[in-house]
Amino acid sequence: MYDENNIFAKILRKEIPCDKVYEDEFSLFFNDINPQAKIHVLGIPKFPCTTFSNFLKKADNENITSFFKSVHNVIIKLKIEESGYRLITNSGVDGGQEVPHFHIHILAGEKIGSLR
Ligand code: AMP
8 A cells, every 4th residue: 555645755746855866757866865875866756656566566668667767867867887886675674665655776976885
């Protein structure tokens, strides 16, 4: 069940602001409010979906392709394609997901530490 009051839903409805990096028809990218690296951008699809799995189940192919191409467009825009980056999506309780609207973290700008 999608929570219409989650913080990213509020950002999409423009009820609260975000520090926008990129936007198109299907997706919105903005800087994380509590960055874990010099570059920490979040990417979200514009329609209600809770997790990566839920996004893939609900979205049509055009939307899925567009979202992941937009992730790459942001990587190019941030000029981190060569230096490197880490993509993360936390999903559900065991994945440590805090905001229940599917999102991808783009971490870069410095060497990102090991996962454990
Ligand atoms: P996750 O644990 O994968 O659900 O990550 C949620 C992320 O959202 C965290 O990195 C938070 O710092 C970030 N976050 C929460 N509220 C905001 C906000 N209003 N603007 C930007 N990022 C946010």
